Amino acid sequence: MPGIDACLDEAMALPGARGASVVDWTSGLALGTAGESPGGDAEATAAETAELARAAAEYATFAPEAAASEADKGLPVEDVIVSTRTGYHLLCFVETTFDSSVFIHLWLDGATGNLALARIRMRQLAQRMVLG
DSSP, X not given: OOOHHHHHHHHHTSTXXXXXXXXXXXXXXXXXXXXXXXXXXXXXXXXXHHHHHHHHHHOTTTOHHHHHOTTOOSOSOSEEEEEOSSEEEEEXXXXXXXXXXXXXXXXXXXXXXXXXXXXXXXXHHHHHOOOO
């Protein structure tokens, strides 16, 4: 089971990967980063993607079944995809034994990246990742 550094290495091995990070969406802090960062500032990118992750995970608009059922302990959102003119941002939520406030952010090049493959591999990686 990979830890944060191994997780980032695996994410960066995906075709078209430009950058990757593991982020705590509660605090907006990057727990680890690899490769490039949009805008050149990894900490700013972590804080900005955390805002997006928080909105997707907490607002009933994006996860109405989670808002309706307090008993459901699973994550309400599997992933978030943002497509830009030059690439894709994939935020893949990681289920943990504690508060599940971690996600993996993968930045893919639009010309060389494969979004479908990245979604599959990132989901597998998120399921195997060990935090600690």
